[in-house]
Amino acid sequence: xxxxxxxxxxxxxxxxxxxxxxxxxxxxxxxxxxxxxxxxxxxxxxxxxxxxxxxxxxxxxxxxxxxxxxxxxxxxxxxxxxxxxxxxxxxxxxxxxxxxxxxxxxx
Amino acid sequence: xxxxxxxxxxxxxxxxxxxxxxxxxxxxxxxxxxxxxxxxxxxxxxxxxxxxxxxxxxxxxxxxxxxxxxxxxxxxxxxxxxxxxxxxxxxxxxxxxxxxxxxxxxxxxxxxxxxxxxx
Numbered sequence: 001x002x003x004x005x006x007x008x009x010x011x012x013x014x015x016x017x018x019x020x021x022x023x024x025x026x027x028x029x030x031x032x033x034x035x036x037x038x039x040x041x042x043x044x045x046x047x048x049x050x051x052x053x054x055x056x057x058x059x060x061x062x063x064x065x066x067x068x069x070x071x072x073x074x075x076x077x078x079x080x081x082x083x084x085x086x087x088x089x090x091x092x093x094x095x096x097x098x099x100x101x102x103x104x105x106x107x
Numbered sequence: 108x109x110x111x112x113x114x115x116x117x118x119x120x121x122x123x124x125x126x127x128x129x130x131x132x133x134x135x136x137x138x139x140x141x142x143x144x145x146x147x148x149x150x151x152x153x154x155x156x157x158x159x160x161x162x163x164x165x166x167x168x169x170x171x172x173x174x175x176x177x178x179x180x181x182x183x184x185x186x187x188x189x190x191x192x193x194x195x196x197x198x199x200x201x202x203x204x205x206x207x208x209x210x211x212x213x214x215x216x217x218x219x220x221x222x223x224x225x226x
Contacts, residue, residue, distance in 0.1 A: 001171075034209065043204055043216035044152070055214070087152060091209035094168045098152040 002026050006088055006099025014107045019075040021102045023088035028068050032092040035064050035073045037084045038101075044087060048073065080106060109133035109215045111205045116220030123195050123224070129188040129205030129217055137161065137183040140208035143190050146219075147201030155179075155190070157208045172198070195224045 003026040013019050023033070031051035036044035046055045048064035051071055061076045075082055083106055088099040115127040127143070142157040156169040158179045167179050173192075180189040188205055200223050207213040 032209075034214075043206075043219055045216075046214040049209075049214070089152070094154075094157065095170045096154040096209065098154075100151055 001095055002029060002090055002092065002097055004088055004090055004097050004099040006102055008102060009100060010103045010105070012105050012107045013078050015078055015080060017078045019078050019082075019104065021073040021086055021088075023066075023071040023073070023099050025069045025071070025090055029090045029092035031067045032090055033064070033066070033071050034089045034091065035062075036087045036089060036098075037082075038087065039084045047086075078104075078106075111215055111217035113203065113205050113217040113220040116203065116222045118223045118225065119195055120226050121196060121224055124191070124193045125195065125222060127190040127192070127203055127205075127220060127222070129190075131186045131188065131205075134207075134213065134215065136186040139211040139213055141179075141181060141188045141211075142206050142208045143179060143188075144204045144206055145199075145201045145222075146204070147198065149198055155203070158188070192222070195222075197224050200224045 005024045007022055033051045035048035037047050038044045047058050047062050051066055052064045063074050065072050085101045085103045087101050110132045112130045119125050140159050143155040145155050146152050155173055156179045158181050159166045176194045178191040202219040202221050204219045205217040207215045
């Protein structure tokens, strides 16, 4: 099974900051990677699919890059409503798996 | 509007059984591979299993910890996804989400239903 290693596990940043989260896959997954945002007591919400494609309706301050085993998720200018936990998730083959999550808080 | 509404969660004793259902609407259910994902205190988000479409033989796949204990089913005439959970363990406690499988090119999620396994 593919293991997804996400870092950091938590992050404190100021409004307007650029925020970056990394995700490493234990084997090559091409670009079969999603990034999700989850707020308390809510289902995960898809932000980025196929590593770098913005889901329709998602603000353009969110972006993703990478392929193979190394991936990056970026918020270009952090907003208060971005406080949440973010997860990477591969879907190269079953079983799909998620990273451990990055909890983002406002400094 | 797409809706996935889970039901059937609750409190069950270790070794017990529970059946979850997910009622789908707003998209072509019989064309979509469907999945169950859970979020547990111990493992975080975990893809429990999936079921393919009639065209793909209704084939099912499960993650190792639930293989042999959980069974996913679908009723395309009623747009219902099911999850039969047997021999439940403490580690199965968590919120269970009904979702479309990434292979379907869709990303829809239910609101989740809480399963608590405790004596």
